[in-house]
Amino acid sequence: MTIREILTEPNKLLRQVSKTVDKVTKEEQILMDDMLETMYKANGIGLAAIQIGVPKRIIVMDISKNGQENNPMYFVNPVIKNKNKEFSTYEEGCLSVPNQFAEVDRPATCEIEYLDYYGEKKLLKAQGLLATCIQHEMDHLEGILFIDYLSKLKKSMIIKKLSKSKKNSETLVI
Numbered sequence: 001m002t003i004r005e006i007l008t009e010p011n012k013l014l015r016q017v018s019k020t021v022d023k024v025t026k027e028e029q030i031l032m033d034d035m036l037e038t039m040y041k042a043n044g045i046g047l048a049a050i051q052i053g054v055p056k057r058i059i060v061m062d063i064s065k066n067g068q069e070n071n072p073m074y075f076v077n078p079v080i081k082n083k084n085k086e087f088s089t090y091e092e093g094c095l096s097v098p099n100q101f102a103e104v105d106r107p108a109t110c111e112i113e114y115l116d117y118y119g120e121k122k123l124l125k126a127q128g129l130l131a132t133c134i135q136h137e138m139d140h141l142e143g144i145l146f147i148d149y150l151s152k153l154k155k156s157m158i159i160k161k162l163s164k165s166k167k168n169s170e171t172l173v174i
């Protein structure tokens with residue numbers, strides 16, 4: 001397994017719409033293994049393939065609590081079937097938007113149809129953190145980031161901050 005670099009905003013690749021996977025092959029499984037390893041290393045609970053620069057509709061997640069056994073989940077070509085009309089609010093962050101957090105409203109429950117690690121068709125009924133997390137990750141497949149739900153002002157402030165910290169780190173590398 002390989003730890004891959006996580007792209008951060010602003011980066012045009014993160015705005016790309018990811019492509020449907022024709023078939024889950026060894027190549028996709030290796031990608032999912034790398035994604036999971038990369039996500040754990042970064043202390044994240046979810047990661048979409050585009051966040052490491054691969055435009056495929058693939059997501060890995062693990063929302064188990066610290067100290068609990070790992071519970072990796074793999075989603076290929078996920079589609080939302082039912083969304084609840086009730087919303088719940090979580091303070092969200094994102095590995096591609098480092099150190100920034102904001103409250104986002106999303107449907108409280110949803111049903112997701114997807115292929116698992118072995119390419120088998122599955123249905124997941126999600127609620128709570130699981131529902132929020134899978135919807136956040138599925139947004140990545142459409143090139144959407146959680147900061148897109150914020151006011152224009154707040155969003156541009158965050159992007160400005162991130163651009164600045166990127167410049168600084170580049171200077172340090174030299």
Ligand code: ZN
Nearest residue numbers: 093094095096
């Ligand atoms: Zn994210």
